[in-house]
Amino acid sequence: MSTAVNTKKLTIVQAITDALKEMLEEDESVLVLGEDVGKNGGVFRATDGLYDLFGDDRVIDTPLAESGLIGSSIGLAMNGFRPVVEIQFLGFIYPGFNQLITHATRIRTRTQSRYTVPLTIRAPYGSGVRAPEIHSDSTEALFTHIPGLKVVIPSNPYDAKGLLISSIKDPDPVLFLEPMRIYRAGKEDVPSESYSIPLGKASRKRTGDDVSIFAWGAMVRVAEKAAEEASENGIECDVIDLRTLYPLDKEVIAESVQRTGRAIIVHEAPSTGGVSNDVMEIINDTSFLYMRAPIKKVTGYDTPVPLFTLEDDYAPDSKKIYRAIEEVTRF
Amino acid sequence: MDMNEKFPIVQLLSGDGRRTGAVCEHVTIERAKLFYEHMVFSRLFDQKAVNLQRQGRIGTYAPFEGQEASQIGSALAMEDGDWMFPTYRDHAATAAFGHSLKNIFLYWKGCIEGCVPPEGKHIFPPSVPIASQILHATGTAWAEQKKGSDRVSLVYFGDGATSEGDFHEGLNFASVFNIPVVFFNQNNGYAISVPLERQMKTKTIAQKSLAYDIPGVRVDGNDVFAVYDETMKAINRARNGNGPTLIEAVTWRYGAHTTTDEPSKYRDQAESKRRRESDDPITRLERFLEIEGAWDSSWAEQVNEEAEQKLNEAVIEMEKTVKSDEALMFDHVFGTDVWPVQEQKHRFFYEGSEKG
Structure with missing residues (x-):
């Protein structure tokens, strides 16, 4: 700035x-x-x-x-x-x-x-x-x-x-x-003044060539934390905050996975029918032959959001994301 | 308190066309003739539409025959700049308020162009989700209030709609903010097959206004003068900053809910026949003109002929459109370029597989 x-x-x-x-x-x-x-x-x-x-x-x-x-x-x-x-x-x-x-x-x-x-x-x-x-x-x-x-x-x-x-x-x-x-x-x-950020444009939070991680909302910081841990172990993640879920930023998604060949999508919503599936569709349509590992999703479960004593078990945390990073890099 | 007594049915002409004795400046020969022209036209429109559906020239259609006085009396009380929110059974009202006949037919032919009102006319497309349009009428009228104009909204809905949450939310919002909107209910006794007594325990719909502390009135929906007069009063209250009114127009649909339904399955159609003989809104006006010595059969013949001609011309115009332009499916989803829609449109038109 x-x-x-x-x-x-x-x-x-x-x-x-x-x-x-x-x-x-x-x-x-x-x-x-x-x-x-x-x-x-x-x-x-x-x-x-x-x-x-x-x-x-x-x-x-x-x-x-x-x-x-x-x-x-x-x-x-x-x-x-x-x-x-x-x-x-x-x-x-x-x-x-x-x-x-x-x-x-x-x-x-x-x-x-x-x-x-x-x-x-x-x-x-x-x-x-x-x-x-x-x-x-x-x-x-x-x-x-x-x-x-x-x-x-x-x-x-x-x-x-x-x-x-x-x-x-x-x-x-x-x-x-x-x-x-x-x-x-x-x-x-x-x-302090008025400014606008165009809708439909993602934001890169961290640059890396090994794994792309896509997240939004509160999950962006969780993904960044997992990426920091991965970096300490020599794995560099590209962390993308999608910011707009419709329309998704196809260019940024494609550019990132074409560099890394690996993708993880993180959301706290249930897995089935999640926006992660639309990110996967974009990867499939634009970058299928670039992929070096199956795409992983780290998401909430197909259950109602639990009452709060279990809410930390429900939402993805950096450990779950870290495990996914290991899985896609070892594949 | 007996709600039938608290909300008596307002009537200016009895079923046999005689003045009831209530004094009203609007009951004139000139106005009777104007109403008659619109109502005859509406009935012929409705019959034409049913025939077109039977011949496969338009799709499913929702007839309004029997409800002409409710729709014409209320629509003609409105002025340019006012907002009209119809259901799928209110084409007499939209046509009288200035909608394009060709477009009304096109809507039922499955063409989106039919939803577009003429320039400068605020006529919303027919609302299919029951009662949902009540809130849009409330919102557009709220906007007029905020702009400091004296324009109002009028919204049509049926008896079944009063069971929906949006009916109550709309009346409540309008009441709380004193919004200039007229809630025009056509109580035709049935929501598809379900009769009024299964819809509500209350004796009237008008009494529901009490819950929102707004004026409520019950009117003979087959008496075009009474409908016109009460709607005019409600619109004037709204224009003058005195807020919303609930009008219950008690009427009857002779026919089916839509062309896909058979009313004899759920009600005795002898009742429709009886009402057509004793209580028809057009016959009532003919009797009035006869009693007043103003009936002119050659004029009436001319009214019928002109209506037929206008309808035939509209049908010819409608049939020039075989189907909507495919681009219309994609071009008005967003006001900005949104790539999934753009890409799908491109695929549809240029990549061969999706358009033959």
């Missing part, structure tokens, strides 16, 4: 607040809606202070009804506004799923772009904070399967701000998932 840029030290959740503030200032059509997003500043304080700055007309506490919230925001979006909806936890979005899959994502196609839905839905997701039942879901693959929807997941404060700004400016619906386990994991320098 250039020294000429003014920066501030922010956590992921603070960077999200900062992005919302920038967008509310920059564009009068931006609205923030959700349960407890007003005076309370959101259950994770992601909208902290925005109600005082922008008022009840633009930072709106709504009734407790996810379908109502998403459905009425579709109407706002079709008629000139850019709503940013907060769903308190990804596991609470399901009552609004119908509005997302039958309307928000189809209105552009159905009306041949006469009406469009520039709607951003933000939701914390994933396990790792000892939360009650249903609060720890990582069901991103339910959403990447919906035509017409982009799915974005940041893993650090800088990306969180830039990707959220791009999501709000995007002309179509975006589901922006926030890894709550690392919401406050540490502060990083984040530019």
